[in-house]
Amino acid sequence: MINKQDLTAFVEESLQDTGNFLVDVRVTPDNNVTVEIDNPEGVDIDTCASLTRKIEARFNRDEDDYELEVGSAGLTSPFKVRGQYVKNVGNPVEVLTKDGRKIRGVLSQVDGDAENIEFTLLVPKKIKEPGKKKPVMVDEPVALKASECKSVKYSFDFK
Known part of the structure; x- marks a missing residue:
């Protein structure tokens, strides 16, 4: 073997x-x-x-x-190594956290080493600004660690 x-x-x-x-x-x-x-x-x-x-x-x-x-590594496969995170900076990703949350956003930053990968997503969120009638979309940064996630993978958007 x-x-x-x-x-x-x-x-x-x-x-x-x-x-x-x-x-x-x-x-x-x-x-x-x-x-x-x-x-x-x-x-x-x-x-x-x-x-x-x-x-x-x-x-x-x-x-x-x-x-x-x-x-x-397949496009739909979960990320396993730091290089895959770095490769996908600027791309939409889908994260399933160990506590069951599903987060979709654009991978904006990758930090840490191969053993301790940390990354930031820009997640679109509606907020109501004072004095405005309609809520506006803003990108809210969400920092995560790979160790907190069940899976992180490229997200397809068929709009």
Whole structure:
């Protein structure tokens, strides 16, 4: 069986200086291996194919019979690493907090390191200004920590 830590270290080393970053590595008990990568500009098929060849050259299929899938993190997949948050600054996101709140807004800022991701959303809110007849929409900043969230993902708006 392929060692997940060895594979993760190898993939991270292979992606250095490419602009790509590792999102996730999964190895199932029956040796189905899935590697997800991402890039601020998106990931193309050639990048996935090249990484697949590197992994197959390093991890011999004769020694470890495995099935390998290398792909990009899906657009609808929850964010798992800091690079995905940074990539989506300025984009609409949907957050489901651990206390059950669903918050939609525009990701405006990402702080913290890979272990302690903090981010700010601009959430539209109606407020009644003194002297005005109609309420106006303003963007209210909402600061959150990734550790407080069940999921954060890109939000599609089909208007």
